[in-house]
Amino acid sequence: MTQTRILSREQSTTGTASSLAQPRIMDDLDQLEAQSIFILREAYRKLKPLSLLWSLGKDSNVMVWLARKAFMGRVPFPVMHVDTEKKFPEMYAFRDEYTKKWDLDLLLGYCPPVEEIDPSLPPAARSAARKTAGLAAMIDKHKLRGVIAGIRRDEQATRAKERVFSPRGAGHRWDVRNQPPEFWDQYATPYEDGMHIRVHPLLSWREIDIWRYIEREGIPLVDLYFAKDGKRYRSLGDQDITNPIESNASTVAEVIAELETSRTSERAGRAMDHESEDVFERLRVAGYL
Amino acid sequence: MGDNIVTESFSETHRAAATPIVIVGHVDHGKSSLIGRLLYDTDSLQDGKLAQIVESSRKRGLAVEWSFLLDSLQIERDQGVTVDSTRIPFRLGSREFVIVDAPGHRQFLRNMITGAADAEAAVLVVDAKEGAQEQTRRHAMLLRLIGIRHVIVLLNKSDLLEFDEAKIVKVESDVRQLLGRLEIEVEAVVPASARDGDNIASRSERSLWYKGPTLVEALANVPPPASRAALPFRMPVQDVYRFDGIRYVAGRIERGTVRAGDRLSIGAQGQVATVAEVCRWHAPELPVAGAGESIALRLEPDLVPDRGDLLFPADDKAAAPERSARIRTRLFWLRGEPLRVGESFTLRLTTAEHDVTVASIDAVVDLEDLTLREGDSVPPDGFAEITLAASHAVLFDPFSPGFGDGRGVLVDRYQRIVGGAPLIGPAELADGEHAIHPTASRVSAARQVQARGHKSGVFWLTGLPGSGKSTVARAAELALSEQAVNATVLDGDTLRAGLCSDLGFSPEDRHENIRRAAHVAKILAESGQVVIVALVSPLQSDRAQARQIVGENFHEVFVDTPLETCEKRDPKGLYAAARSGKIPEFTGISAPYEAPVSPELRLPADRPEQEAINTLTAFILRIVQP
Ligand SMILES: Nc1nc2c(ncn2[C@@H]2O[C@H](COP(=O)(O)OP(=O)(O)OP(=O)(O)O)[C@@H](O)[C@H]2O)c(=O)[nH]1
Numbered sequence: 001m002t003q004t005r006i007l008s009r010e011q012s013t014t015g016t017a018s019s020l021a022q023p024r025i026m027d028d029l030d031q032l033e034a035q036s037i038f039i040l041r042e043a044y045r046k047l048k049p050l051s052l053l054w055s056l057g058k059d060s061n062v063m064v065w066l067a068r069k070a071f072m073g074r075v076p077f078p079v080m081h082v083d084t085e086k087k088f089p090e091m092y093a094f095r096d097e098y099t100k101k102w103d104l105d106l107l108l109g110y111c112p113p114v115e116e117i118d119p120s121l122p123p124a125a126r127s128a129a130r131k132t133a134g135l136a137a138m139i140d141k142h143k144l145r146g147v148i149a150g151i152r153r154d155e156q157a158t159r160a161k162e163r164v165f166s167p168r169g170a171g172h173r174w175d176v177r178n179q180p181p182e183f184w185d186q187y188a189t190p191y192e193d194g195m196h197i198r199v200h201p202l203l204s205w206r207e208i209d210i211w212r213y214i215e216r217e218g219i220p221l222v223d224l225y226f227a228k229d230g231k232r233y234r235s236l237g238d239q240d241i242t243n244p245i246e247s248n249a250s251t252v253a254e255v256i257a258e259l260e261t262s263r264t265s266e267r268a269g270r271a272m273d274h275e276s277e278d279v280f281e282r283l284r285v286a287g288y289l
Numbered sequence: 290m291g292d293n294i295v296t297e298s299f300s301e302t303h304r305a306a307a308t309p310i311v312i313v314g315h316v317d318h319g320k321s322s323l324i325g326r327l328l329y330d331t332d333s334l335q336d337g338k339l340a341q342i343v344e345s346s347r348k349r350g351l352a353v354e355w356s357f358l359l360d361s362l363q364i365e366r367d368q369g370v371t372v373d374s375t376r377i378p379f380r381l382g383s384r385e386f387v388i389v390d391a392p393g394h395r396q397f398l399r400n401m402i403t404g405a406a407d408a409e410a411a412v413l414v415v416d417a418k419e420g421a422q423e424q425t426r427r428h429a430m431l432l433r434l435i436g437i438r439h440v441i442v443l444l445n446k447s448d449l450l451e452f453d454e455a456k457i458v459k460v461e462s463d464v465r466q467l468l469g470r471l472e473i474e475v476e477a478v479v480p481a482s483a484r485d486g487d488n489i490a491s492r493s494e495r496s497l498w499y500k501g502p503t504l505v506e507a508l509a510n511v512p513p514p515a516s517r518a519a520l521p522f523r524m525p526v527q528d529v530y531r532f533d534g535i536r537y538v539a540g541r542i543e544r545g546t547v548r549a550g551d552r553l554s555i556g557a558q559g560q561v562a563t564v565a566e567v568c569r570w571h572a573p574e575l576p577v578a579g580a581g582e583s584i585a586l587r588l589e590p591d592l593v594p595d596r597g598d599l600l601f602p603a604d605d606k607a608a609a610p611e612r613s614a615r616i617r618t619r620l621f622w623l624r625g626e627p628l629r630v631g632e633s634f635t636l637r638l639t640t641a642e643h644d645v646t647v648a649s650i651d652a653v654v655d656l657e658d659l660t661l662r663e664g665d666s667v668p669p670d671g672f673a674e675i676t677l678a679a680s681h682a683v684l685f686d687p688f689s690p691g692f693g694d695g696r697g698v699l700v701d702r703y704q705r706i707v708g709g710a711p712l713i714g715p716a717e718l719a720d721g722e723h724a725i726h727p728t729a730s731r732v733s734a735a736r737q738v739q740a741r742g743h744k745s746g747v748f749w750l751t752g753l754p755g756s757g758k759s760t761v762a763r764a765a766e767l768a769l770s771e772q773a774v775n776a777t778v779l780d781g782d783t784l785r786a787g788l789c790s791d792l793g794f795s796p797e798d799r800h801e802n803i804r805r806a807a808h809v810a811k812i813l814a815e816s817g818q819v820v821i822v823a824l825v826s827p828l829q830s831d832r833a834q835a836r837q838i839v840g841e842n843f844h845e846v847f848v849d850t851p852l853e854t855c856e857k858r859d860p861k862g863l864y865a866a867a868r869s870g871k872i873p874e875f876t877g878i879s880a881p882y883e884a885p886v887s888p889e890l891r892l893p894a895d896r897p898e899q900e901a902i903n904t905l906t907a908f909i910l911r912i913v914q915p
Pocket residue numbers: 314315316317318319320321322323356369370371372391392393394445446447448449481482483484485
């Protein structure tokens with residue numbers, strides 16, 4: 001009985017000796033990848049117009065890559081770069097190169113001058129608020145209902161409270177005290193005009209997973225992540241508020257080895273996180289990533 | 290052109306995905322503290338983290354508050370309560386876990402479920418001194434309903450009992466009994482102190498009598514997730530793409546395996562196609578894919594399935610899913626208002642969406658003793674067994690712990706998730722029951738508001754005959770129309786002239802009259818209309834039923850005109866006729882009128898009529914204007 005079915009499959013034109021092939025056993029990266037693809041496909045189906053925030057850092061490059069996985073090698077919605085005009089020159093070069101190579105539909109937005117930002121915020125937080133304002137303007141201009149962002153739970157304790165589909169109401173505010181239930185892969189959809197959803201396909205990834213995936217897939221990165229003269233960037237923000245760390249890791253494999261023993265947090269080089277206990281929450285409630 | 294080269298490292302040594310473990314239990318029993326302590330004792334904290342916690346605790350005048358590791362929101366730290374769940378990675382030896390901290394406060398049950406729903410195992414934290422409390426029972430019930438198979442009980446704060454064996458054994462047996470009633474198997478019951486670290490990562494000196502595992506040992510014993518690869522194939526269609534002239538049927542495999550050449554049935558329509566190719570981008574080329582993979586299929590013939598269509602083996606009857614338009618479910622209910630029979634929802638089942646109506650509430654769980662009772666509504670945060678009727682046959686696999694099958698979720702017209710409904714099996718039609726399968730509107734409430742420019746609502750005017758209900762209602766209808774708000778008046782006499790012309794004034798007939806009016810009001814309100822009902826509706830119980838039928842849109846308005854005034858006015862000469870005995874059972878004279886106790890609006894009689902009209906109009910506008 002089984003025998004005949006196998007035979008008939010072998011005779012089929014497409015079955016090429018596959019009858020006995022077994023599926024690959026999924027490892028941790030395969031599972032993270034499959035879940036992220038599922039999330040991206042949900043977003044593409046449910047949220048229109050949709051755009052992916054491409055900050056040019058490692059996480060957002062992984063996201064673009066995952067989108068290409070989800071949609072058979074292309075990104076079927078625009079990617080968005082909200083430019084602070086304070087990025088490293090290497091990052092602009094990278095953006096121009098891969099916009100072409102990956103055939104991306106790039107939307108560019110700019111941030112208002114820092115003088116227009118709430119002066120009661122500490123200096124580095126003010127710079128973050130500037131980015132929030134730039135992002136808000138882009139969301140309004142393009143009437144976006146879905147914005148895909150590459151935040152992860154392990155980066156920061158309030159991000160650990162996030163939903164995969166996180167609704168933003170009037171004024172793009174995050175109602176952190178009243179988030180909708182999210183379980184069994186059922187996600188929130190916008191229920192009012194003027195709302196949008198922040199989609200977080202990397203929420204469950206850890207820093208080391210990102211690097212191991214970059215290694216496995218051969219995803220290109222800006223050189224700033226690799227050590228030169230004993231220093232490298234672990235996280236890339238604006239030039240004036242990001243500091244490099246001491247490191248000799250000059251390849252992806254060396255970065256992974258370094259992270260396996262590291263005990264400091266990824267955002268240790270970000271000035272803003274040290275300014276006060278509640279600053280991150282305040283910024284995020286107001287629409288920061 | 291590095292993009293298209295598959296690197297060697299694909300064949301790297303296998304690393305299993307992290308095992309999610311959720312920590313649940315009653316508020317303040319020490320869940321967050323436990324996790325903080327666990328991370329500290331297993332040396333899992335990043336540098337500087339401890340210093341931050343110490344600083345945040347000091348600022349609030351507290352000793353080291355371990356819970357601050359998880360409770361990162363300002364409100365959580367200031368109130369000492371977890372609001373939303375958090376997930377943090379955690380490692381034991383070579384095994385990766387994700388620890389999920391869930392809130393214990395009842396108000397945040399939806400956040401607890403968000404954290405718990407995909408966990409492989411749970412640690413139920415019980416304060417050893419207080420024993421099992423209401424949320425202990427509620428969480429235990431949920432663990433069962435969301436299908437968590439491995440439960441470890443941690444008797445926390447055992448320091449407060451000085452680890453006294455007799456006292457602890459007593460709590461242990463209570464908790465075991467509770468979980469036994471829910472058919473939950475307990476892996477271990479660990480007496481512990483999160484504050485002092487006893488039996489968390491290391492064995493306590495204070496409980497030498499205890500021979501079971503420490504928490505860390507119990508966690509290490511949690512088996513890895515069961516494999517879903519050997520079950521019959523299921524892939525719900527997530528989307529269908531057409532790129533460069535090729536059609537891709539995209540989805541995630543829920544279980545089983547698919548190979549090029551397999552013949553698949555597509556959805557309830559039963560079309561059959563053959564898998565021409567298993568497609569991935571930038572991955573090793575394999576003509577096969579297994580449970581958990583997000584893939585795309587090319588089908589032959591090139592059919593275009595809908596999102597939600599289930600793909601399953603075509604040639605093996607035994608491997609087909611259940612198929613039924615009536616489904617029994619176990620429900621956990623998350624809406625702030627009770628659930629009632631007759632309500633309509635969208636049932637989401639993976640990527641499929643079905644219109645369903647609650648056909649019956651078969652049993653409601655009594656949370657005090659976890660028994661099943663009869664009931665006609667499910668309270669907020671309550672549990673029940675209900676039957677759903679869909680407008681079409683639904684394909685599904687019954688819920689089974691540890692697998693993705695039958696994970697139904699109910700969504701209301703505002704796109705809010707209002708409950709989880711694990712699907713148990715097809716429901717038989719009871720004898721004499723009609724097979725009705727109501728359908729629900731596909732127009733969302735938001736769209737209606739947009740189209741009409743206002744929200745809907747039912748404004749139920751009750752009061753004695755002659756109290757002025759109809760006059761006020763008609764005048765408000767006119768005033769609203771001037772504000773571009775469409776209102777419909779359902780007036781007692783008007784209804785009795787048509788829809789209810791078969792009814793008299795016996796208590797049964799009055800009851801039926803009100804029931805019909807309430808259903809009509811509900812239908813109109815669901816289509817976005819503002820409805821003003823003007824009915825004597827003398828009995829509290831009838832009005833309560835009307836409120837139940839209409840739901841959250843119901844607003845009771847008491848036209849509070851005293852009997853003497855009504856009788857003096859007597860516009861239709863009814864009071865005179867009743868007094869002379871010509872009308873039996875006349876409300877206010879020979880039949881009772883029960884005034885509303887707490888109406889949403891009261892229109893007193895001692896003011897000019899125009900004022901009542903203005904008050905009612907303003908009240909309605911306030912509610913329906915977006
Ligand atoms: N004596 C004693 N106190 C404890 C122990 N564990 C926790 N506590 C105290 O119990 C209180 C509540 O602890 P939390 O960890 O916030 O409780 P929770 O269960 O996370 O509470 P919710 O998340 O709000 O449901 C805090 O004041 C802790 O210091 C323990 O083992 N012994």
